[in-house]
Amino acid sequence: MPVTVLLVDDEPLVRAGLRAVLEAQPDIEVVGEAADGAAVIPLVRQLRPDVVAMDVRMPLLDGIEATRALLRTVEEPPRILVVTTFENDEYVYEALRAGADGFLLKRARPAEIVHAVRLIAEGESLLFPASVRQLAAEYGESGGNRAARAAMDRARLTEREAEVLRLMARGLSNAEIAARLVVGTETVKSHVSAVLAKLGARDRTQAVIAAYESGFVAPG
């Protein structure tokens, strides 16, 4: 069964673009569109999409409020992918704190957009998608990692992966982790890769940051 997506954006152009990109995939189906946040809830109830691709800045009801409303009022709410034009957007962090599952820049390449939708649909999170990493790099500083807790909660690490992440967060190398767990380094690499993928982290450093930001490991 395909992944069903609801597009929510005030600009028709953007909706059309997203639709074109996503419908090109055999396993993704755009089931509906909305031009503002207020129209989202009834549409979700009616269409029950797997994923809502939601703009943050919209008239009437913005993406943040719409996200909150969705999670508050709808049973088994869809997964929410925040789509942002780019820039500084503190709104993005607000939205993630409100319960969104990931974020994506509109200027991302089609393959990235598709990938993001699939990942979100699979129940994983996008904390550091390539595009947003850039945003963080460019406009960082502003306490950007509100996303982390939500991301970590939703990351669904296996026991082994969690164990590996804890050891990463203690500064151990792959070889050291392997020795500790009495397995091969290749095995550790597998787990590390899985952790990075699930957290949307690019490297172990970002994974450790996510671990701290989310409270998965605590200082002191």
Add this chain to the structure above:
Amino acid sequence: MPVTVLLVDDEPLVRAGLRAVLEAQPDIEVVGEAADGAAVIPLVRQLRPDVVAMDVRMPLLDGIEATRALLRTVEEPPRILVVTTFENDEYVYEALRAGADGFLLKRARPAEIVHAVRLIAEGESLLFPASVRQLAAEYGESGGNRAARAAMDRARLTEREAEVLRLMARGLSNAEIAARLVVGTETVKSHVSAVLAKLGARDRTQAVIAAYESGFVAPG
């Protein structure tokens, strides 16, 4: 002028070993020895060593209490290098929290010992010396990073280095940091290396861990 060292250990054999290793260096001078913590304070007042190499487990007054006493009562106290037999030693962490500047395993290679003394004397800290990393790897878990705050406080990062560390702790790569600071990647590598050296970290991940553990960056 040479680095002056006071050895404090209840085992004569260990003192002799340390003396042999350290005296082999032209720039290091062992100016005295003590067999227990109680003898340390008067000796420090008298000899005013740059560094005190202190065992943790000792009769009468252990290394932790001796460290506290030194820092509390002596003006311009020496730098304190905690020397531990090995193992689990929670005492080590206590000692570091009490104000010690680094720790070292007795089974470390001579070159490591010498290096540790020089580093400590220079006002830097040893948060993750190779030997202790191993300890942490082997016996970890037990909330090992009490050292971090003290280490960070004493690390004396330059402004630029601190800036680089903050960016590292946001998950940025060297190239991204370079772009952010509008300098070359080689420059960033220099700063990163300096940060790693000053924190006693092996790689950027450990540096970021130290940053979190010390409160240099805060989650949330």
Add this chain to the structure above:
DNA sequence: ACGGGCCTCCCCCGCACGGGGGAAGGGACC
């Protein structure tokens, strides 16, 4: 009995990382 998730290990590969040097300019302090 079959599928699915998890853990384990394997291959190849490119690159960023970090260690080892060094060197130049500028500002501060003596």
Add this chain to the structure above:
DNA sequence: GGTCCCTTCCCCCGTGCGGGGGAGGCCCGT
């Protein structure tokens, strides 16, 4: 004027890391 530190950039070099695949054994649920 000289010295020290900070900042900037350069070289070479090894390797740990992470991406891309795949594959077999195990247990569990149905």
